[in-house]
Amino acid sequence: MWFKNLYLYKLQQAFPLTAEALHEQLIARSFIGCLKDQRESSGWVAPLGRPSESLVHSANGYIWVTMAHQERMLPSSVVKEELDERVSDLQERENRKLSSRERKDMREQIEFELLPQAFTRTRQLDAWIDPNEQWLVVNTSSAIQAERLTALLRKCIDTLPIAAPETSNTPTFLMTHWLTEGVLPPKFALGEECELRSQGDDQSVAVFKKHELLSDEVKSNLATGKLVSKLMLTWDQRISFVLTDTLQIKRLKFLDVFDEQLNEQDPQSHAERKDIEFTLMTGEVSRLLADLMACFNPPKTS
Numbered sequence: 001m002w003f004k005n006l007y008l009y010k011l012q013q014a015f016p017l018t019a020e021a022l023h024e025q026l027i028a029r030s031f032i033g034c035l036k037d038q039r040e041s042s043g044w045v046a047p048l049g050r051p052s053e054s055l056v057h058s059a060n061g062y063i064w065v066t067m068a069h070q071e072r073m074l075p076s077s078v079v080k081e082e083l084d085e086r087v088s089d090l091q092e093r094e095n096r097k098l099s100s101r102e103r104k105d106m107r108e109q110i111e112f113e114l115l116p117q118a119f120t121r122t123r124q125l126d127a128w129i130d131p132n133e134q135w136l137v138v139n140t141s142s143a144i145q146a147e148r149l150t151a152l153l154r155k156c157i158d159t160l161p162i163a164a165p166e167t168s169n170t171p172t173f174l175m176t177h178w179l180t181e182g183v184l185p186p187k188f189a190l191g192e193e194c195e196l197r198s199q200g201d202d203q204s205v206a207v208f209k210k211h212e213l214l215s216d217e218v219k220s221n222l223a224t225g226k227l228v229s230k231l232m233l234t235w236d237q238r239i240s241f242v243l244t245d246t247l248q249i250k251r252l253k254f255l256d257v258f259d260e261q262l263n264e265q266d267p268q269s270h271a272e273r274k275d276i277e278f279t280l281m282t283g284e285v286s287r288l289l290a291d292l293m294a295c296f297n298p299p300k301t302s
Helices: 019-029 076-094 100-117 143-157 171-181 216-223 257-265 270-296
Strands: 007-011 040-045 057-059 062-073 119-130 135-138 188-197 205-209 227-235 239-244 249-254
Touching (some): 019 040, 040 143, 057 270, 062 143, 062 270, 076 100, 119 270, 135 143, 135 270, 171 188, 171 227, 171 239, 188 216, 227 270, 239 270
Antiparallel strands (some): 007 135
16 A cells, blocks of 8 residues: 655644544545435545454554545546537427527536446545644645545544645755755655756756766756756655655655565555555655655754
């Protein structure tokens, strides 16, 4: 269950619930699949999967929740094809052109009729809460998906004041500085990928993949005024990731050392394996986030 992306929020006040109390709050919105006339449905499921009944899993002070979201797949092309056919038939019978309002009503009727027949697609989205360091971390690169989970969590616990992490140095400034100087903070090393964007009206983009980032080609793009919008980094030879200009972490990859640690634990069940993975992941990612935030918020000198 290793997270592949980290959509980061900072809790603006202490998280008010224990894992046990949070479970009780989430029960009212346990996941139920779409009803026949529903286009989508969201709710909470057990992070450890079946047969676990707990909607919250806790380990080493971290709280893990999983949201399921189901939607009915009704392609707009199918609706349009049926709409065009009905509009054509009606206009021919009545010898007149339908109004926009009539077409809209007809489209809604078609969707109502076809929705119960549509296939459903269900996806799960994981998140963890770190009450000590006040992080809320969602396993997605999509703002829409992150907001869907946080909105549902807010409905369950009545309040969830969160915000993007604040930094004294912007990600763009610092990443551009690292790449220009070729010197990174301790534990961090350059990867083999970056994206550079110009700041002028043309908004030109240069993307380098599997590339030596200290090469003359990259430096020449930086010399023209382009700034870094994405940068692949490695932390402590343990985790590689792509950092964005919005301080989101994408394509998180845990290196071989974690496979070795997991094998040493010798999990005896799927649930036990997920628990061990969660414990290893949250511990390491918390250290990564602490080091990363120290880069963006260096201590003030007197």
